[in-house]
Amino acid sequence: RSDAHHLDAWILGGRTELSRSVCLCEFHHVRLHQGAYTIEEQANGELHFLDRRGRRILASEPHPVDPEQGGAAHLEREHEAQGIQIGRFTPLAQGAGYPFQLAPTVDAMLDECGHPVARAEISEEPETEVEPESQEGGDRDEDAQDLHTLIAELRAEAPENEPDPPWPERDETDDHLLRLLAGRGSVDPSELCRRLELPVGETIARLTRLELAGCVRSTAAGYAATEPGAANPIAG
Numbered sequence: 001r002s003d004a005h006h007l008d009a010w011i012l013g014g015r016t017e018l019s020r021s022v023c024l025c026e027f028h029h030v031r032l033h034q035g036a037y038t039i040e041e042q043a044n045g046e047l048h049f050l051d052r053r054g055r056r057i058l059a060s061e062p063h064p065v066d067p068e069q070g071g072a073a074h075l076e077r078e079h080e081a082q083g084i085q086i087g088r089f090t091p092l093a094q095g096a097g098y099p100f101q102l103a104p105t106v107d108a109m110l111d112e113c114g115h116p117v118a119r120a121e122i123s124e125e126p127e128t129e130v131e132p133e134s135q136e137g138g139d140r141d142e143d144a145q146d147l148h149t150l151i152a153e154l155r156a157e158a159p160e161n162e163p164d165p166p167w168p169e170r171d172e173t174d175d176h177l178l179r180l181l182a183g184r185g186s187v188d189p190s191e192l193c194r195r196l197e198l199p200v201g202e203t204i205a206r207l208t209r210l211e212l213a214g215c216v217r218s219t220a221a222g223y224a225a226t227e228p229g230a231a232n233p234i235a236g
Contacts, residue, residue, distance in 0.1 A: 037050060
């Protein structure tokens with residue numbers, strides 16, 4: 001399976017025609033839009049692929065891949081042993097623009113490094129000031145103590161049982177985004193960022209919310225509208 005890339009940018013008026021398209025695998029199609037390389041058409045119609053420095057990328061000789069050890073075979077075995085299932089939605093952000101919570105992340109990082117931290121108890125009684133014992137330099141790990149204090153303060157500010165923030169309501173920007181998708185097979189997120197004049201993070205967050213709501217679906221080349229009335233303004 002491959003993606004069709006416009007040789008003449010669609011946003012600049014390029015037509016969707018097979019004669020003006022080139023087939024690329026999904027990975028290299030994304031890398032092209034990320035600026036990893038460019039495609040230049042020669043006078044005779046031949047296409048040259050150039051790296052960031054303008055050097056031509058030549059075709060390499062294919063090498064046989066060992067089905068037992070080569071390619072991603074070892075990753076598939078490791079994932080199967082650990083019960084990890086990697087799918088097309090795995091790399092997509094599952095959040096909806098909520099504020100980042102640092103405490104659970106720090107806990108996970110410490111646990112991964114073999115330094116689990118006991119859950120801090122938040123006492124309602126006023127704390128009594130304790131004079132620090134006199135110790136020689138190097139006997140006390142001040143960084144570790146500071147880290148424990150930071151984690152306790154973060155937990156106090158954002159307890160884990162705190163209800164999630166309300167899900168953002170669909171707004172006029174979402175409707176504008178859906179109108180850009182209406183009637184088109186698939187649109188690259190970078191084009192939506194330019195048309196909406198929004199940062200890529202906010203655009204992806206909006207697309208993710210709309211995907212979870214069933215208004216859009218992800219495709220190999222970007223996103224597409226799913227429901228016939230997706231481009232209609234908000235009712236009321």
